[in-house]
Amino acid sequence: MAYSPITDNDVKEMLNKIKLNSLDELFNIVPDKFKLDFDKFDIPKGLSEQEVYAKLSEIGEKNSASKNDTFIGGGAYDHYVPTVVDFLSSRSEFYTAYTPYQPEVSQGTLQYLYEFQSMICELSGMDISNASLYDGASAVAEACSMSIASNRKKKIVISSSVNPEYISVVKSYFSYNGITVDFSESENGVTNSKNLLKSIDSETSCVVVQSPNYYGLLEDLEAICELKSTYPDLLVICVSDPMSLSLIKSPGDCGCDVYVGEGQSLGNYLSFGGPYIGLFAAKEKYVRKMPGRIIGRTVDVDGKEGFVMTLQTREQHIRRERATSNICTNQGLIALRCTIYLSLLGKHGLVNIAKRCFENTQYAADQISTLDNFSLKYESKNFIKEFLVSTSFSVKNLIEDAGQNGFNISALKNDDSDSLFLLAFTEKYPKDKIDSFVKYLKNYKES
Numbered sequence: 001m002a003y004s005p006i007t008d009n010d011v012k013e014m015l016n017k018i019k020l021n022s023l024d025e026l027f028n029i030v031p032d033k034f035k036l037d038f039d040k041f042d043i044p045k046g047l048s049e050q051e052v053y054a055k056l057s058e059i060g061e062k063n064s065a066s067k068n069d070t071f072i073g074g075g076a077y078d079h080y081v082p083t084v085v086d087f088l089s090s091r092s093e094f095y096t097a098y099t100p101y102q103p104e105v106s107q108g109t110l111q112y113l114y115e116f117q118s119m120i121c122e123l124s125g126m127d128i129s130n131a132s133l134y135d136g137a138s139a140v141a142e143a144c145s146m147s148i149a150s151n152r153k154k155k156i157v158i159s160s161s162v163n164p165e166y167i168s169v170v171k172s173y174f175s176y177n178g179i180t181v182d183f184s185e186s187e188n189g190v191t192n193s194k195n196l197l198k199s200i201d202s203e204t205s206c207v208v209v210q211s212p213n214y215y216g217l218l219e220d221l222e223a224i225c226e227l228k229s230t231y232p233d234l235l236v237i238c239v240s241d242p243m244s245l246s247l248i249k250s251p252g253d254c255g256c257d258v259y260v261g262e263g264q265s266l267g268n269y270l271s272f273g274g275p276y277i278g279l280f281a282a283k284e285k286y287v288r289k290m291p292g293r294i295i296g297r298t299v300d301v302d303g304k305e306g307f308v309m310t311l312q313t314r315e316q317h318i319r320r321e322r323a324t325s326n327i328c329t330n331q332g333l334i335a336l337r338c339t340i341y342l343s344l345l346g347k348h349g350l351v352n353i354a355k356r357c358f359e360n361t362q363y364a365a366d367q368i369s370t371l372d373n374f375s376l377k378y379e380s381k382n383f384i385k386e387f388l389v390s391t392s393f394s395v396k397n398l399i400e401d402a403g404q405n406g407f408n409i410s411a412l413k414n415d416d417s418d419s420l421f422l423l424a425f426t427e428k429y430p431k432d433k434i435d436s437f438v439k440y441l442k443n444y445k446e447s
Contacts, residue, residue, distance in 0.1 A: 011023070064403070064404075065408055068403060068408045069408070070408040071409050071425060071429070071437065072422070073216065073385075073386035073424030074163065074410060074413065074424075075166075076262065076276065077265050077270075077386075078426055079428055081341070082267075082341070084344060085340045085341050094109070094333070110309070113131045113295045113335060114296070115339050116338060116339040117130065119338075119343075121281055123245045123250065124240075124245065124252055125253045125254075125259070126250075126259050127282070127283050127287075128294070129279070129280065130280045130291065130292035131330040132277050132331045132334070133277075133280055134278050134331060135274065135275075136163075136260065136261055137165055137168075137169040137262075138327070139260035139280045140166045140170060140208060140239055141173040142278075142280065142327065143206070143258045144173070144205070144208065144237065145325060146282070146286060146289045146290060146325075147206035147258070148179065149289045149324050150289050153202075153203050153233065155179070155180045155201070155205055156204075156206055157182050157199045157200055158170065159184050159210065159213070159219075160186045161189065161209075161210060161214055161215060162213065162239060164414050166208075167183075170208070183199070184196040190217050190219055190220070191209050191213075191224060193227070196224065197227060200227060200230075200234065202231070204234060205235065207224065207234065207236055208237045209236070210239035211238060211248075212240065212241060212384055212386070215377070215383075215388045216383035216386035217387075218383070218384075221236075221238060221249075221251060221254035222254045222255060224236060235257040236255065236258075237259075238254070238259050239260050240261050241261060241262070241265060242261050242265065242266055243354050243357070246351045246353075247354045247355065257282060258281070258283075259280075259281045260279060260280050260281075261278075261279040262277070262279070263279045263335075264276040264277065266337070266338040266341050267338055267341025268337050268338070275331060275333075275334055276334065278331070290324070291324060291325030292325065292328070292329075293329070293330050294310055296309070296310030296311075298310075356427035357385040357425065358385065360426070360429065362381065364423065364437075364438070365381060365387050367438045371438070371442050373393060377390045377420060385426060386422055387423060389420070390420055391420075392419070393444070393446050394418050394419075395412075395420065395421045396411065397446055397447075398421070401444065409421055409423060
């Protein structure tokens with residue numbers, strides 16, 4: 001919609017209407033001690049566009065990390081983003097984060113959100129997807145909330161191999177409302193079904209597992225879903241990287257009830273932490289309890305196809321305190337980028353990208369395994385694009401030195417040993433880049 005700036009005549013007309021002579025008179029009600037005295041501020045003269053650009057570029061040059069090769073894992077990955085994603089998503093028709101309420105003037109936006117939902121359903125093996133949530137962490141917490149609303153039970157069990165940031169958000173959601181959050185300890189980097197079973201009882205609403213998990217390893221989702229034969233009301237929530245789903249059996253096909261994930265890897269940059277996008281899809285039986293926007297396809301009175309927001313009676317702006325979630329918006333612009341990216345690659349293209357990630361990661365793991373002072377933490381190599389490394393060096397010192405030598409890496413979160421770090425290798429970094437990093441590790445000496 002058009003933006004109409006206010007003019008001096010508009011201001012004058014409005015002031016005359018309320019019988020005031022100036023804007024200062026409008027704020028006479030505010031005591032002087034609370035008003036800013038702009039004469040006391042040492043504000044320099046304005047700069048030209050060229051001068052501003054040069055100044056900001058000078059500041060930006062101080063951040064060397066943006067020039068480094070990035071092998072950071074843990075939920076956000078440095079994939080290549082095709083130029084067409086930036087070009088199409090920046091078009092004025094699309095360039096907004098606004099979630100439309102008026103379908104009559106938003107058919108293009110509603111259609112791409114509908115296509116986005118369809119693609120997420122196909123990747124996840126689920127029946128219905130929403131139009132996205134804020135990020136992967138909020139999607140996990142909202143899935144737990146939906147589970148509690150569905151079966152009215154008061155306990156959540158989370159595998160310890162789930163991303164710690166996601167666990168932290170779940171804790172913050174349910175810390176003060178009578179919900180118990182328990183954990184099932186993993187063994188050798190993956191969820192142990194026997195340990196999980198011991199943590200579950202008749203009051204357990206859901207279990208949360210991640211595959212590939214925080215350590216990069218694949219979980220046995222089918223074995224975990226068999227727990228539902230003992231506890232039929234139990235929901236299994238699977239967290240997964242959407243790109244990896246192009247290579248492995250989908251959560252829906254494994255028997256999971258809900259799929260959630262972080263969609264940053266689908267056509268979005270790392271961007272120093274966001275904005276990202278939460279993916280959420282579930283079996284159709286849970287549609288009335290799902291959070292967020294849902295876009296539907298219909299026909300108008302003339303029989304023409306159209307798109308609308310549907311099932312809005314679930315949402316906060318309709319039901320207020322009885323809503324299933326307090327989220328009634330979505331990451332529209334990031335969802336558009338995901339839709340363009342997936343449409344551009346197609347089924348075969350996405351598989352090819354995921355295969356290249358797999359090949360690069362396996363190659364890197366093989367090379368690092370031969371180094372002194374470095375080893376894979378777990379024997380299993382059932383990973384797609386990230387794995388956990390153990391070292392005899394201080395990881396904190398290693399990360400700092402690596403950054404100064406052109407490589408971004410990250411420590412394992414909540415690790416007190418200062419000896420573990422996650423590495424991720426995407427299609428963006430070919431073997432010569434990996435060899436350079438391995439050579440750096442080989443020659444690294446702690447000062």
